[in-house]
Amino acid sequence: MTIHDVFDGARYLTQTINTLTSHQLDLSVGDDFEDYARIVEKHRAEQPLGPPFDPVKTFLPKSRGIWVVGRNAKGTVVHTQAMRLLDLCDQTLARYLSARFAEFPPGGMEIDMAGSWFRPGPGAAQISGRAVYHGEMWLADDSAYRGRGLIDVLARFAFLTAMLHWQPDHVFGFILRPVARRGLAEREGYMHTDPYCLSWKVAGRNQPLDCNMVWMALNDLRHVMHVPLDERVTA
Numbered sequence: 001m002t003i004h005d006v007f008d009g010a011r012y013l014t015q016t017i018n019t020l021t022s023h024q025l026d027l028s029v030g031d032d033f034e035d036y037a038r039i040v041e042k043h044r045a046e047q048p049l050g051p052p053f054d055p056v057k058t059f060l061p062k063s064r065g066i067w068v069v070g071r072n073a074k075g076t077v078v079h080t081q082a083m084r085l086l087d088l089c090d091q092t093l094a095r096y097l098s099a100r101f102a103e104f105p106p107g108g109m110e111i112d113m114a115g116s117w118f119r120p121g122p123g124a125a126q127i128s129g130r131a132v133y134h135g136e137m138w139l140a141d142d143s144a145y146r147g148r149g150l151i152d153v154l155a156r157f158a159f160l161t162a163m164l165h166w167q168p169d170h171v172f173g174f175i176l177r178p179v180a181r182r183g184l185a186e187r188e189g190y191m192h193t194d195p196y197c198l199s200w201k202v203a204g205r206n207q208p209l210d211c212n213m214v215w216m217a218l219n220d221l222r223h224v225m226h227v228p229l230d231e232r233v234t235a
Helices: 003-022 033-043 093-103 122-126 150-166 184-188 218-224
Strands: 026-030 065-071 077-089 111-118 129-139 170-176 192-202 209-217
Touching: 003 026, 003 150, 033 065, 033 077, 065 150, 077 093, 077 150, 093 111, 093 122, 122 192, 122 209, 129 150, 150 184, 150 218, 184 209, 209 218
Parallel strands: 129 170
Antiparallel strands: 026 065, 065 077, 077 129, 111 192, 170 209, 192 209
């Protein structure tokens, strides 16, 4: 990462924080996932903590994980997201997830692993080195925040934080296909998609949860952080 990346990243991170503050959304960040688990249990009952960020199920040293929590003017939690760093070295993400996709299921569901699968797309075959997994994205069902373009700013905050903190080679995540088709990946800023690469068989449900993998390389992050957000955020 160049000195220009650091300078621009810090400047744009400040801008995102100012934009969120103007919408009465105050962010806090941390690296202790026991604290994060308590916050989620207390304030996000409709979306239980996902196993990739559950300290009971996953070893997450403080140097490898960051959580983000947003609160409104009354102090109520209205937003979460989290990231963890995977050091793939020379191994591709395709190979890593083919062996370990079962470590990344959705929270609060009984998953039939025998009926679930990961089929790597071309993007996963390109990803190696330091890869950041981005998940736990949640925004309260509140008209003060939904439909105002804030998800764009919140994702930008995560990308800039990851870039400045870890200097990753790639960032990736999974989005349910019905949600992806409504444009969430584009709103968050992801530039690449491996469609229909992950499927979860949920016990007691006839239809599986099918997901797209979304991802960006460092050059994509450099580009995205310069894309203006002002016209996408409404008062």
